[in-house]
Amino acid sequence: MAKLLQGATGDWEVVIGMEVHAQVVSKAKLFSGASTEFGAEPNAQVSLVDAAMPGMLPVINEECVRQAVRTGLAIGAAINLTSVFDRKNYFYADLPQGYQISQFKYPIVGEGEIVIDVDGENKTIGIERIHLEQDAGKSLHDQNPTLTYVDLNRSGVALMEIVSKPDLRSSEEAGAYLKKLRTILRYIGTCDGNMEEGSMRADVNVSVRRPGDPLGTRCEIKNVNSVRFVQQAVEVEARRQIDIIEDGGTIKQETRLFDPGRGETRSMRSKEEAHDYRYFPDPDLLPLTLTQAWVDDLNAHLPELPDAKRNRLIEDLGLPAYNAAVLTAEKESADYYETLLAAVAKATGKPVKDFATATSNWVMSDYFGALNKAGKDVTNSPVTIDNAAKLQKLLIDGVISGRIAKDVFEIMFETGGDPELIVEEKGLKQVSDTGAIEAAIDAIMAANADKVAEYRSGKDKLFGFFVGQVMKQTQGKANPGVVNDLLKAKLAG
């Protein structure tokens, strides 16, 4: 169901399409052998090809082709066995060739789709195409009062431009789409999804219309580099357009920039001039041809995708849908959870299904909670998989109670210690010895004869009081199941 925006004159529907530029994971650039690594000295990762020296020629990197095809396969898209590189001609400071090598008429990947989840509802977003192209260099406008500095390190790095259909209808959907796309790319390892470093940038096309009307005039908001900013940009841009139309104005199709500081979009001066890119096939390159057998092989070796993994966790392991969704939203979380499950299975010799849900709860609340609080993530967690598995084993085997487990984990998180040793050293083992527990119960019943009488006369609620007293007396180490059973029997008289 589309979420409508309210204007002064009625409801408006916002229509959003996105062009996401995702940097391909590769060692070298799309058409040159220079490194793609982030953060080098200016112009240190520039080949003569990237600097567009006279007579330099492009040669394509096979890994970039492979990654684009894998991405296409991951979104169920048609792979075009013949695609063509075109030149997009325009002049700009960070575009040394005076053209960008891109794919215009015949992209490498055709139509596909991505399923997003907004408020528990699934929605399928169409993908129009994915094409390969060169990134531009970087202009630095604030280093000198009269000059713009140009660093070509990024020039020629491979990008996938992933173009959605105008299927998104709210800022939430736009955010969910970008998140989901990022998740898929990270699952298959074709883009690191690092938005702060610019590995993913979104051009967001926004228009508004009355529900049921044809599409309105759109504005393109360039280079938005976080999910939050995409959502904010959509909201302020939709509102801006609604205000203009309701004031009797018309929307001018243009390129705009989102200013997160001011929370507004503004027209881009450098893009004011109407462009005429004069696309034509790059005569330095031949058409790119692939074989179906090669594509099929890549498809066969694609790792499990987030939706498939989530469904498997629900169907095969019996996880609650919520847990499965949370754990598969980030590849690292899913990887961590699954590695832990395997380690616990190995340690306990029990089938995964027996403890999958309990472990998922522990991962989501205790573990991620602690990581969050400490500002860490699974990659720099102080708790190793082995130790986490040992902790789960202690729980599953009934050596410690859930309450003690929380204390042990706290120590593990601080010290990186082995839970078995911690339990041993601190004497935290659960007491299941009925003799010791019986003695404690007897003592408590003797000291609280009045309460025993009340209980016996029907005040069932006092049962909790007795449990609490026993646990207190045993410093929480008594096995709660044993305590329950014994208490029930003894109180019954």
Added chain:
Amino acid sequence: MTALTDLTIVEARAGLTAGEFSARELTQAYIDAMTAARGLNAYIAETPDHALAQADAADQAIRAGTAGPLAGIPLGIKDLFCTEGVHSQASSKMLDGFKPAYESTVTSNLWRDGAVMLGKLSMDEFAMGSSNETSYAGAVINPWRAQGSDQNLVPGGSSGGSSAAVAAHIAAGATGTDTGGSIRQPAAFTGTVGIKPTYGRCSRWGIISYASSLDQAGPIARTVRDAALMLGSMAGYDPKDSTSINRPVPNYRAALTGDIRGLKVGIPKEYRPDTLPPEIQKLWDQGVAWLKDGGAEIREVSLPHTQYALATYYIVAPAEASSNLARYDGVRYGLRVNGSNLNDMYAKSRGAGFGGEVKRRILIGTYVLSAGYYDAYYLKAQKVRSLIARDFATAFQDVDVLLTPTAPSAAFAVGETTDPISMYLNDVFTVPASLAGLPAMSVPTGLSSTGLPLGLQLIGRVFDEETVLNVGSVIERAAKFTARPTSWWRA
């Protein structure tokens, strides 16, 4: 005794191997000749020190028995080739001061085989022209003059510095590049041999691009045998050029058997316009007779789309050029004229850096690619280009090689042709093979009524340079073209 500079490459190699003279002596002789011929304006940059150092290295290699096939041979290099640390400006002010930090693959191959670089040869700016009048350094003068005339003639273009230098014996051979005839037409205008190999045979890496889908490097030399020798060094697969073809380079000299018995030679009837000067027609007929005498079978063939080749070329080449030349923006190299903002700096730099013909072609190319015109011009031209290529493929089902005139006239006077279209018509016979990517060669075959050289063109199948060269050698031997310009330019 013959002057060292009068030896062909093959003869000079023999003399060097026999120890009759050293590479240093040979190189010095060429440096002296080059210096004395500055009036021709063939060289845009002389590199005598570089040449002598390479000559010394060649002498050592010859003594050590490790000499390559071109060891000690002094060559001129067209300014379109990037040569490390040496003037490489495509004869354009736009590339003012540019000295590349790299060496083109073709010239690297020549140095690998021991050749010596005398200097960089002038050319039409960015290889755009047919008369070598558009270089920022001024027109190159053809060593040939009409009988009884002291009027300066053009050496053809765009490899006009190359053809003039070889004809004046101020280089033993020279590199050229050919996009629509820029090796063959200047060879014809100067009584030299010039071959454009199959597209993809020579690497384009490090050659300043004009029109990527057409540009090919090739040699200009005094004899077919010299051209074969040079081409053997220049050619070869280069993984740095995606359009370079990975197939072995044959021994081109071994192909020069002189035996053409049973070979089928096609005469395209469309290369016979009404305006063809009778003396060129006569020469062509003569060429047919020579090949018949050699045992070849002559057949008329039809290339029906030939008449559209020039128009096709003048869409495709400018379109590619408009994009290839966008990198000259005053930021990373070359001329920069300051402006009030980025676009102003671009426009001023490019306005000042490019000459008239280059600007015209960039503007035409920009126009034919622009929104609304792409289909009518560029796409249409690429379709006609398919038809032109198909014509050749059909003809080559019946014949092994084609014989045509190289150019519709002999060399004309400097400053005589000012209208762009008239200038373009010089390439009417050379452009079709370029559009189809075929190997083609011009061989000098005789003199015009005014004593100026004329050439015939041979066009071969894709990668069949061997037949082109072999048939060329037969014509060369029959024509006995030994005429030389008088050395009027010697100071």
Added chain:
Amino acid sequence: MSIDLSTVRRIANLARIEVAEEELPPLATELNKILAFVEQLEAVNTDDVQPLTSVVDAQLPQRVDEVTDGGYPDRVLANAPHAEHGFFTVPKVIE
């Protein structure tokens, strides 16, 4: 088709070539001559003809993903008309 002065101005701007106002009319004349010449292609029937993509019958070669180039900012900047702190420079751009 014939192009007028404003078209020449527009193309020159697209191509980033400064053309003085008084040079526009002769330039337009020249360009129109060339366009008139190339327009003879209209006479060719190209129905069902595919545009030529490459004169050579070959596959696009692909290289292995290895870092084999770069690491020489000095060579990259060697010919720059103006460079500062390892950067190329252009007149200040306002985005």
